[in-house]
Amino acid sequence: MGSTVYKHSDLIGTIDIYANKTLGHSFNDITFDPIPYKAAEAMKKSKEITKKNYPTGEIKSTNMVVYSYPKIGAMTVVKDKTTGDEYRIFVDAYTLDEVQDKPVTETKPGVWSMYEMKLKNGVEGNLKEWEKSDQFTKSIEQAAVNKGVNISEAVTEENMKKLNGDAAITASTSRKLGVPLRGQEDTYYCGEASIQMISLYYGYPTPSQTYIYDYFFDPEDQPSGLRIDEMIQWAEDKWGKTGFHDTSMTNSEVVTEIDNYRPFYSTIPGHFRVCQGYLIQNGYFYIYINDPEPVGSNGTPKIELGSSRETNRIYIR
Structure with missing residues (x-):
C-alpha cells in the first residue's frame, strides 16, 4: 500500500506502508523524487502478451504488483482450461519489458514476492513491530489533537510548526x-x-x-x-x-x-x-x-x- 506526495501538482515522493499487520512495521520506506511508472501501459501489454501466448486460456486477473522488490509491474494470471495450470505474465511498469516468471532456486531469488519474504521473518515478531509502530502513530495523532490540528485535513506548514517540539517528536x-x-x-x-x-x-x-x-x-x-x-x-x-x-x-x-x-x-x-x-x-x-x-x-x-x-x-x- 502506498501514498504519493505532491507539491504544486508535481510528484515529489512516495511513502510505502504495509496494509497487513502480519508484515511488520506499518511504515516501510520513503522514496524521494520518484519516476512515475506506466501502470495503464504495463497492464495493457501484460494482457496482450497473455492473449498471444495463451490464446485459449482464461485470464483470471491483471493487477499492479511489487515483484523482485523494489520493481513494480503488471501481473496477469491466466488459467489453462485443459490442464487447470495457472501462469503469471509480468511486464515492468518502467521499461514495459516482459519479465520472465522464474522459479526460486538455491542461487537465484526468482520473481519473488515481498509478502512471502516478510512472512518468513515470523508473524509473531511482525505483529509486535506493527504494535510498536501503531503506538507511536497514535501518540502523534494525540499530539495533533492537543495542538488543535485536524489530522483528516491536508498537512500544512503551519500545522507542522504547531507540532514541532511536541513531546511526541523527540530528538534525532x-x-x-x-x-x-x-x-x-x-x-x-x-x-x-x-x-x-x-x-x-x-x-x-x-x-x-x-x-x-x-x-x-x-x-x-x-x-x-x-x-x-x-x-x-x-x-x-x-x-x-x-x-x-x-x-x-x-x-x-x-x-x-x-x-x-x-x-x-x-x-x-x-x-x-x-x-x-x-x-x-x-x-x-x-x-x-x-x-x-x-x-x-x-x-x-x-x-x-x-x-x-x-x-x-x-x-x-
Missing part, C-alpha cells in the same frame, strides 16, 4: 555521507551502478557500467548480475580495499561504518544498493539508501527501516 541523531546517485543502465547492472556510486564518493576513476560488466563476463556468457564475491573483488583489484561480507546486519555496524565515512553495499534479494547514512529517531533506526532502480533512471534516494529487508551487506574498508 543522523549522519549522511552524500554519496553520488547513479541509476542502472540495464536490468542486470545494479551492482555496476552501485560500484560507480562508491567509486565517485572516494574520487576514484569511474568507468562505465558496461566496462565493469565486461570485467567479469565474456561476450558468450549468459547475461547475469554481479555476485557478492565479484563486488569484493572489484574493491580489491581497483581500489586496494578489502571487502567484508556480513549477514548479521546490526544497527551498530551501520553506525560504525557511516561514522567512519565508509558507505557500503546493502542488498535485498537479487539487487544491490548503497547505504550512505542513518537516522535514529523516536526509537527507530532508519538507513539512507541510494537505489539504482528503476532501469534507465538517475537512481532513487530512499529512507527505510534498518535491516527490514536486507539480506546481505558488503563493507568496504
